[in-house]
Amino acid sequence: MSKLESILLISILFILLAARLNLLALKEVIISGVLLTLVIQLIAQPVKVLLAYDGKELNWKERFMTGWIAPRGIVAAAGAPVYAGQLEALNYPKAHLFVPLTFALIIVTVLLASFTARPMARLLGVSEKDPRGILIVGANAFAIAVAGKLKEWGFRPLLVDDEYRQIQAARMAGLDTFLGSPVSEAADRQLNLIGFGYLLALSTDAARNLIASLRYDPEFGHRSVFTLADGSSRKTSARNRTAKQHRRLHLFSEDATAGSLLDKMEKGWTLKATGLTEQFEWAQYQQQFAAGFLALFVLHKNGKLQVINSDQSQPEPRAGDQILALVAPDVAPTEDAH
Numbered sequence: 488m489s490k491l492e493s494i495l496l497i498s499i500l501f502i503l504l505a506a507r508l509n510l511l512a513l514k515e516v517i518i519s520g521v522l523l524t525l526v527i528q529l530i531a532q533p534v535k536v537l538l539a540y541d542g543k544e545l546n547w548k549e550r551f552m553t554g555w556i557a558p559r560g561i562v563a564a565a566g567a568p569v570y571a572g573q574l575e576a577l578n579y580p581k582a583h584l585f586v587p588l589t590f591a592l593i594i595v596t597v598l599l600a601s602f603t604a605r606p607m608a609r610l611l612g613v614s615e616k617d618p619r620g621i622l623i624v625g626a627n628a629f630a631i632a633v634a635g636k637l638k639e640w641g642f643r644p645l646l647v648d649d650e651y652r653q654i655q656a657a658r659m660a661g662l663d664t665f666l667g668s669p670v671s672e673a674a675d676r677q678l679n680l681i682g683f684g685y686l687l688a689l690s691t692d693a694a695r696n697l698i699a700s701l702r703y704d705p706e707f708g709h710r711s712v713f714t715l716a717d718g719s720s721r722k723t724s725a726r727n728r729t730a731k732q733h734r735r736l737h738l739f740s741e742d743a744t745a746g747s748l749l750d751k752m753e754k755g756w757t758l759k760a761t762g763l764t765e766q767f768e769w770a771q772y773q774q775q776f777a778a779g780f781l782a783l784f785v786l787h788k789n790g791k792l793q794v795i796n797s798d799q800s801q802p803e804p805r806a807g808d809q810i811l812a813l814v815a816p817d818v819a820p821t822e823d824a825h
Contacts, residue, residue: 516584520591528596532557548611555607556600563589617791618684619643622707624669624699625690626653629748632758633689633783634662636811639760640786643682647674648690669699685794686712687738691745693717713738713794715745737797739783748813751781755816758783762809769804779815786811 536554545553567589574582619642623630626648634644634657646657647669654664667673686703688696696714704712716737737743756779763769785793788807804810 516588516591520588520595523588524592524595524599527592528555528599552608552611556604563593618682620645620680620683621685621687622647622669622678622680622683622703624648624686624688624696625692625745626650626657626664627689627691627745627749628656628752629745630687630689631657631660631662632752633687633811635660636758636760637784637792638662640792640809640811641790642792645678645683647678669695670702680706683707684711685792687794688712688714689738689745690715691749693745710736712736713796715739715748716741716743716797736794739781739795739797741797743781751813751815756813757816758811759814760809760811763804763806765806768806772804772810776812776814778817781813782810783813784811785809 532554533551536550536557540550540553567586571582571585574585621634621637621642621644623634623644623646626646630646631653634646637644638661643663645663645665646654647665647667648654648657649666649668651666654666657664665674665678684707686700686707688699690696690699693715696717700712700714713736761772763772782795784795785804786809787793787804
């Protein structure tokens with residue numbers, strides 16, 4: 488069963504179970520529901536996690552966090568009507584309140600976890616820092632070069648392509664790869680995207696870039712999904728332009744198509760990472776590389792990665808930042824000279 492099918496079935500089950508709920512009965516379980524929530528959240532869940540893990544697997548902070556956000560929902564919702572029916576058959580007092588009490592507990596705990604998970608993780612010091620994983624669609628020469636530089640910066644690029652030769656070249660360069668389509672069932676099952684924060688669609692296949700960006704937009708967020716321009720924005724025919732609702736942030740510039748970037752590399756353009764200083768600022772950088780450059784990324788001195796895209800104005804890096812750019816062959820300075 489695919490991830491989409493599982494989500495669909497669980498959603499339908501929740502709807503069917505909730506349809507049997509008497510909303511008026513929720514009023515009768517407010518006080519008992521709050522007390523039960525406190526018992527489960529502060530006693531039952533921590534004890535359960537404490538027994539399930541030892542200190543070698545998770546430290547006490549991680550165990551507390553696991554107990555705080557531990558899932559509860561579909562099993563309780565599915566079992567509640569069954570147990571309620573058995574209690575009613577035994578003439579148990581207020582057995583009819585078992586189902587609304589269960590749903591009240593689910594609602595409160597889900598909302599509590601949703602609103603408090605991030606601040607609680609930060610308070611405990613177990614929140615993940617800025618994600619270092621970068622999913623790159625395509626393993627052509629430009630994508631491999633970009634992945635190599637990002638890896639040197641301490642990021643974890645993962646190249647996805649179904650062309651074996653390109654994947655083989657990426658592996659020879661010491662990069663992590665996945666052989667297959669980024670929107671395949673195998674990718675859904677096998678790709679572990681924990682710690683990944685960006686999608687860079689660098690494939691020469693514009694349709695694949697678009698499909699991948701649509702597929703991973705819900706996981707990474709609209710502001711973290713980038714794709715190369717396909718040139719359709721310059722076409723006047725509505726038949727050839729990408730629909731506005733399907734467009735994503737274009738990498739680097741509106742003119743930076745896969746074809747143009749690979750063509751530059753064939754003409755000798757190379758990727759260069761250059762650090763800025765108080766003596767060598769952004770203005771001096773632009774003058775020194777005036778023969779030709781295309782800014783791709785900025786690594787700020789606080790460790791955050793800025794992906795240059797067509798939706799923003801020109802970057803304004805400062806001293807201590809590093810710039811990764813595609814530079815024309817007749818530019819003399821050596822890499823990381825500053």
